[in-house]
Amino acid sequence: MPSIATCRDALELAVRAPSVHNTQPWRWRVQPGLVELFADFGRQVTATDPKARALVVSCGAALHHLEVAFAMLGWQAHIDRMPDPDRPDHLATVRCTPRPPSDLDIRLAAAIHLRQSDRRRYPGRPVPARELRAVSRCASRFGAAARHVPERMLPQLAAPMRRAAARHATDTRYLTELAQWSGCHGGPTGVPARNAPAARSSDELPVRVFAEAELAEYTDEPDSAHWLVVCTPNDNQLSQLGAGQATSAMLLQATYLGLATSLQSEPLGMFDLREQIRTTVLQECAYPHVMIRVGVMPPAAAPLESTPRRPLGEIID
CATH class of the missing domain: 3.40.109.10 (NADH Oxidase)
Incomplete structure (x- = not known):
């Protein structure tokens, strides 16, 4: 099983996921070989997202980021979504088994660091x-x-x-x-x-x-x-x-x-x-x-600065 330290390393990448207004509306519970994802409905932006739909979508993005991070670290994530019918905030339980990372696993994990929300006009070539x-x-x-x-x-x-x-x-x-x-x-x-x-x-x-x-x-x-x-x-x-x-x-x-x-x-x-x-x-x-x-943004376009994230200590139980 992946250690708690490995799970924390994976979560460092998972929380790079985009979220509505960068609210980062998630909480995580970590045990050896087990990570649980919970929606933090206290961070709902009610005027923007009155049904909390975007909040759950944001958590889903973080869940996939976690899967990619585990794959890069040599673990295949097995995800049980909505495991507890009595707890709508309990969105997923993730368990892992060993699996050597592929080149694609490594490249997708690298993309987590490179991805940014670029809201500027895209003046470049048409996308094939x-x-x-x-x-x-x-x-x-x-x-x-x-x-x-x-x-x-x-x-x-x-x-x-x-x-x-x-x-x-x-x-x-x-x-x-x-x-x-x-x-x-x-x-x-x-x-x-x-x-x-x-x-x-x-x-x-x-x-x-x-x-x-x-x-x-x-x-x-x-x-x-x-x-x-x-x-x-x-x-x-x-x-x-x-x-x-x-x-x-x-x-x-x-x-x-x-x-x-x-x-x-x-x-x-x-x-x-x-x-x-x-x-x-x-x-x-x-x-x-x-x-x-x-x-497509031309290479000459000024790079964007990284969007900040909360420290893991604030989001892990």
Whole structure:
């Protein structure tokens, strides 16, 4: 069995996973050979994520990061999702058996360190279709799918995104919450001001606007990002957890391929706008959980600073 020290090493990588507003809404319990994941509903951003859907998706991303970390350290993770019906906060139990790491295991673990949420415009070359397919295929292992939104359908995705931004612009409760969790300087949680660009009203698909944005755009060219919608056939907590695992797998694959990514979920916290995306973009065949922007940033673009994380001592029982 992996030692507690090995489990802690794996968790150091797992907590690099993205989370809504970088709230890091997870807690972990560690024993020799056993790691348990719990949702920390006390960190729910209720104005942004009223159903805690994005919170569970965030935990799913951390769960997949943990699996990748264990694989790099020579252990195969066996995950029991939602093991206790009486505890909705107990999301997963992870046990391990020895398995030598492959080259891909090592490269995906390296991608955890390299991945960043780059919210700037992507002005680079179009992403080859084979690379988009490689990223999208990662979702199927977790009971999810990734719908690539073709250019002709982008207006159908843009409409609810613009409506969400317009509602939030006058929602005092949302703006107060956003100010608490963004525009941050030096803290271990929240979206750093240095990693958030200003509003881009000219973009067809607007990204979420964070407080005190300080990140300069690389270019004034139109954004050439591709959009992937991560979705599942059901809409329960297990599906949300799987959507998070799928999102992590897609982000790491994209990073491995040298692509830039960022997550978007602003309209998905509003019932009617989420339903609009389900009806128009997904043809009522699945439920959307998160949207991923994928593109290419030129090597000359200024690198982003790492987003901070809470120390393990605060999140391990």
